[in-house]
Every structure is written in structure tokens, then in C-alpha cells.
Amino acid sequence: MSPAAPSPAAPSPAVEFRSVSRHFGPATAPVKAVDGVDLTIAEGSFFAMLGPSGSGKTTCLRLISGFEKPTAGSIRIFGQDVSDIPPNRRNVNTVFQDYALFPHMSVRDNVAYGLMVKGVDRRTRDDRAEEMLSLVKLDGYGDRKPAQLSGGQRQRVALARALVNEPRVLLLDEPLGALDLKLREAMQDELKTLQARLGITFIFVTHDQGEALSMADSLAVFNNGRIAQIGTPAQVYARPRTRFVADFVGSSNVLPPDVTRAFGGPAAWSSLRPEALRLTAPDGVALSGTVTTHRYLGAGNRVTVATQGTEISALVPAGQPLPETGATVGIAFDPAALHVMEGEG
Secondary structure: OOOOOOOOOOOOOOEEEEEEEEEEOOOOOOEEEEEEEEEEEOOOOEEEEEOOOOOOHHHHHHHHHOOOOOOEEEEEEOOEEOOOOOHHHOOEEEEOOOOOOOOOOOHHHHHHHHHHHOOOOHHHHHHHHHHHHHHOOOOOOOOOOHHHOOHHHHHHHHHHHHHOOOOOEEEEEOOOOOOOHHHHHHHHHHHHHHHHHHOOEEEEEEOOHHHHHHHOOEEEEEEOOEEEEEEOHHHHHHOOOOHHHHHHOOOOEEEOHHHHHHOOOOOOOEEEOHHHEEEEOOOOOOOEEEEEEEEEOOOEEEEEEEEOOEEEEEEEEOOOOOOOOOOEEEEEEOHHHOEEOOOOO
């Protein structure tokens, strides 16, 4: 019998952080923008870095691009330590929130700018720019100036310019933040479709929970320079590790130990999503409370109920009876929806 063929080596991750820190200011009192982060991002994935302002997510993006250098630890891109490699020698490109287009240049020349810097001849770079404009659905816009475009069109030009150099990793720093809601949602779908078509690694920074949950294959939630949780959107949403994650990702009901126990769980911190709760008649149920507020959300109403010394929110879908403020209601839910968390932070 011939020997078995060796198993193929696993591909290198697109990006790895190994105990990476980035501190600013004096050593005696540093600002720890990134503090001991370990992170692995798979090749070909759509990865989101999610967190509030100042949580460290944008600094991590700048560390990958080379615009910042780590204070400690190392960064690898496809297995190569790039900690000391300048930005122009890393096979990554960045799309910024403000697009950073040159106003005096045509759309075509904006897209082709990176090729011009590399010394590519005019005809080749124009052809490549037109290919990229076609990719982002801007055929025929090459002769226009950025001022003649809408916000969504300028965002696409910035995307085409980043892609023209064929990066293996595309970094997106809140690129949809300047768009109105409807256009923002349309661009979310377009970015996701484009990433799947190209198959390159997208790393997307956002503070918008809905954006991260709807677009990413996996995500990291940042808090105070550290990663609070990494997982798929479904894992992070349904099974948050800490109170911070539960509250930040989807605005869950975060229940202290005594309330968790009253809801049928152990004496530990837990989370219970508003959509998991059903408001019923108060008779014959173990839990009840008093309706304190309503908040109309279009697709339904968020109803706040005072119970067990705390307030919890329930989502009542549009079309279902809405209890009046001050009414006593029963509270029902599937016990499996009560998630006991690992930590408090």
C-alpha cells in the first residue's frame, strides 16, 4: 500500500495580531488605545471591528495599514511580520469615511492614481480604471469630477481606487458613515455582494451594530482597547459574553443576579433580548409588571415594563395589541432565551 499523501498545509490567516498594544503619551501615564489584542482574521472573510468611539477599532485598522506602529506585539499579514514594513509595501488598501478624493482630478484619474504612482503607463491605467468603475457600477462616469457625484457615487469611486491595485486585504474605515439611511443600506448590500464576488478579505470598522451584524461573516467587539468578544454575528448577538456586549450589540435586557433568579435562572448576570419577551394577561403567569413607556419603532413598539425592582424592554410587533401605560401585564418567554453571561465587564 502506498503511503498516504500529506495533508495540504492550512492557508495562512489574512491578518494576525499577537499581543498587540498601541499606547500614546508618556510612559508614566499612557493612553492605551489598543491593549494586548490577539486576533486572527481568515483569508477571504468579511470581518467587522465593532465598538463605540475610542474603543480601539480604528487604531487596529491603522496598525494593519501601517499608519500606526505597535508599541508591543507583532502583526502578520499572510504569515509575514509587517510590524516594521511601511504602508506602501503592504498589500492592503484603505477606504476612508471622507473618501479622500482629489477634487481637481477626473473620476478616472482618481481611480488610477495608485497605478500612476507605481509608474504604470497611461493607457494601461486608464483601462484598469474603467474596469474598476464598471465593477462598482459607474460605467461612463470617468470624465466627471467628484463634485458632480452623489455621496454614494463618491463612495464607489473611493472603493474602485482602493481595488485598482489588487490588494489582498481591503480596509474600510466607516466608509458608509456619511450616507443617509436608505443609501447606506443599499451600499451595505453592494459591499457584501462585491466582497463575495472578489473573494478578498474585507476588514470593516463601524460603530453601527446593525451594520456589523448584517454584513460580517465574523466580528470582534471592542471596548477600552481590548476585544470583549469574537464570533459570528449570531453568536455575539444571541450569546454575549459580558454585560457590555449584551448592552452594546442589540440593546439587550441585562439582568442582575437577583432578577435572573426571579426569571428562573441561576444567581448570575444574564441577558434577555426584547424580541424574546411576550406580554400577556397578568393572570396565571409567574412574572408580571407595570408598563411604564412605549417607543414606536415602525415595525413595532418597544414597551418598557417595571418588574422585580428593575425595568425590562419587550418588542411588540406592529399589529399586535399594545398595552396602555400603567397597565399590569404578564411576562412570558422561552427559558432557553435567557442567556447567562460569563463576565460582568
